[in-house]
Amino acid sequence: MTLTKAELADLLFEKVGLNKREAKDMVEDFFEEIRAKLERGESVKLSGFGNFQLRDKPQRPGRNPKTGEEIPITARRVVTFHPSQKLKSMVEKSYSFGAAQNRSPR
């Protein structure tokens, strides 16, 4: 079970009554607004869901895993997501046990 933009658009059609075109655009714009703010260096706080924040990471030494050659990993800015207390407890309550199939590969 994987949720994608297509299912979100279907729900906006069913539950909000947007037409198919508007529903698709709304989903696209929802994520684009968040991306645009993050791109400008602003964090995004969605109450009840979580916060998207930016983190500046300094250069650090790395290694090419194939050749073993040392190469620096350049300084970069990355996005981090911090789930709200509400989302964390929803996940803990309804999904605590026996979920091996959903462990994300890391």
Add this chain to the structure above:
Amino acid sequence: MTRSDLISRLAERHQQLLAKDAELAVKVILDTLSGTLARGGRIEIRGFGSFSLNYRPPRTGRNPKSGDKVQVPAKHVPHFKAGKELRERVDYPPS
């Protein structure tokens, strides 16, 4: 940017809709994202990123006040991985 800023921006971009439709749309999207994770599902938004659950094994913790040992049960926590477009757009411009 907050949830209400996001609603205002979307209402501006969709002037053919009623303002309350933008508000309801944001609610439906966020509730669906949360509900999917609460049911153990994954979310994949092309160009934005994916949400999944990470497993935290049971551990013995300590009450920081009393120092007593407490058993913390296994649980899952939401995890976000930024997609390629988002990663490239927030990163510093390539020099």
